[in-house]
Amino acid sequence: MKNKESIAVVGAGSWGTALAIVLADNGHEVRLWTQNEKRVEEINGKHTNHQYLPDVELPKNILAFSSIKDVLSGLDVVVLAVPTKAIREVLQSIKNIRTEPFTVVHVSKGIEPDTLMRISEMIREELPEELCKDIVVLSGPSHAEEVSLRHPTTVTVSSENMKAAEGIQDIFMNQHFRVYTNPDVVGVEIGGALKNIIALAAGISDGLGYGDNAKAALITRGLAEIARLGTKMGADPLTFSGLTGIGDLIVTCTSVHSRNWRAGNMLGKGQKLQDVLDNMGMVVEGVRTTRAARQLSVKYGVEMPITEALYGILFEEKDPKVAVDELMARMKTNEMESLVHIMDRQQEI
Ligand SMILES: NC(=O)C1=CN([C@@H]2O[C@H](COP(=O)(O)OP(=O)(O)OC[C@H]3O[C@@H](n4cnc5c(N)ncnc54)[C@H](OP(=O)(O)O)[C@@H]3O)[C@@H](O)[C@H]2O)C=CC1
Numbered sequence: 001m002k003n004k005e006s007i008a009v010v011g012a013g014s015w016g017t018a019l020a021i022v023l024a025d026n027g028h029e030v031r032l033w034t035q036n037e038k039r040v041e042e043i044n045g046k047h048t049n050h051q052y053l054p055d056v057e058l059p060k061n062i063l064a065f066s067s068i069k070d071v072l073s074g075l076d077v078v079v080l081a082v083p084t085k086a087i088r089e090v091l092q093s094i095k096n097i098r099t100e101p102f103t104v105v106h107v108s109k110g111i112e113p114d115t116l117m118r119i120s121e122m123i124r125e126e127l128p129e130e131l132c133k134d135i136v137v138l139s140g141p142s143h144a145e146e147v148s149l150r151h152p153t154t155v156t157v158s159s160e161n162m163k164a165a166e167g168i169q170d171i172f173m174n175q176h177f178r179v180y181t182n183p184d185v186v187g188v189e190i191g192g193a194l195k196n197i198i199a200l201a202a203g204i205s206d207g208l209g210y211g212d213n214a215k216a217a218l219i220t221r222g223l224a225e226i227a228r229l230g231t232k233m234g235a236d237p238l239t240f241s242g243l244t245g246i247g248d249l250i251v252t253c254t255s256v257h258s259r260n261w262r263a264g265n266m267l268g269k270g271q272k273l274q275d276v277l278d279n280m281g282m283v284v285e286g287v288r289t290t291r292a293a294r295q296l297s298v299k300y301g302v303e304m305p306i307t308e309a310l311y312g313i314l315f316e317e318k319d320p321k322v323a324v325d326e327l328m329a330r331m332k333t334n335e336m337e338s339l340v341h342i343m344d345r346q347q348e349i
C-alpha cells in the first residue's frame, strides 16, 4: 500500500493533466495549477480539460487552482509540467512563495538554447539549495493521450539521489503506468530532449512522401547521433537503448499523437514553420532544442548530420527535399566508426 500524498502539478496542459490522472488514480490528492481561470472552472466544475485532452473525464480528486500559492502550500512534491521555455519563469514564482524544502519532479523534454543547460541544471540554478530537496526527472515513451486512457505505458525516473527517484517511482506506479529507475540523469534528459529533433525529421520525411525505410534510417542514425553527443556529455551509453532513448524515439517518430512528428509532417508538405507553430496550440519542443543541440554539437565537437539538416530546414529556409538529398550524398562511411567513442565510454563505465 502506498502512502497517500498531496501533490502539486504545475501546468495543466496535456502532459500535466495526464500525470494528474495517474496520481489521482493512485489515491493522492492532486492540486493542478494553470494560470487560465476558465480552465480552472472547467476542471473543477465539469471535470474535463477539453483543450488539451478532449473526451477524457478527470477523477474528482484533481482540484485545479489559478493561484500558485494555494497549489504549493504545505506540499512536499511538485511536478513541473510546463514547456522548457517556461521553466525559469515558473520557478521564479515558486521560489518567491515557498520557504519549506520540497522535491521537484520535472517531466519536460528540452535543452535551453545558449546556456545549453539540461532541465535539472536550470532547476538547480533557479532554486536555492535549501528549498530544493531533490530533483527527479520522469521521462520515456508516453503520449498524454494514451496515458489519460489508462493504456499500458512505461517510463523511467532518474535523480542524483536514487532514494528520491524510488520515492517518486512509488507515487506514480500503478497497473497501467509502470515506472523504472535509472541513475543516469544526463542520459535520461538528453535522450528525452533530442528525440524531438528526430521526430520532427521523421514527420518531414513522411510529409515528403518517403516511406518506412527512410523512417527506420532516421530513427537508427538519429539514435547514433544522440548517443554520440550524450556520451560526450557524460551519459551512460546503455541508457540510449532504454525507454528514454530508443523507446521514446520509436513512440515519437511513429505516432500521430506526437506534436513534433505532426509539425514535421506539415513542414514536409510545404507549410511554413511559423504557420505550423501558430496552428498547433501545443508546444513543439524540438524546434528550440534543434538550436540548442546544434550549439552542443559544436561545443563538444560531435558530428550530428540529422540535427544539422533539420537546423537548415527550420532556421535557414532550406528546402526539406534538398536537405534529404544532402544527407544521402554525405561522404561514405563505416556504420560503426562513428560509434567508437561510445564503446570507449562504455568500457570506462
Ligand atoms: N504531451 C505529452 O504527451 C508529453 C509531453 N512531455 C513534455 O511535457 C512538457 C509540457 O508539455 P505538454 O503538457 O504536452 O504541453 P502543452 O502545450 O500541452 O501544455 C503546456 C502547459 O504549460 C502552460 N504554460 C506554457 N507556458 C507557460 C508559462 N510561461 N507560464 C505558466 N504556464 C505555462 C500552458 O498553460 P496555458 O494552457 O494556460 O497556456 C499549458 O498548461 C514538454 O516539455 C513536453 O515535451 C513529456 C511527455 C509526454
Ligand SMILES: O=C(CO)COP(=O)(O)O
Binding pocket: 109, 140, 141, 142, 143, 144, 196, 199, 248, 251, 252, 257, 258, 259, 260, 261, 283, 284, 285
Ligand atoms: O514526449 C512525448 C512522448 O513520449 C510526446 O512527444 P510530442 O511532444 O512530440 O507530442
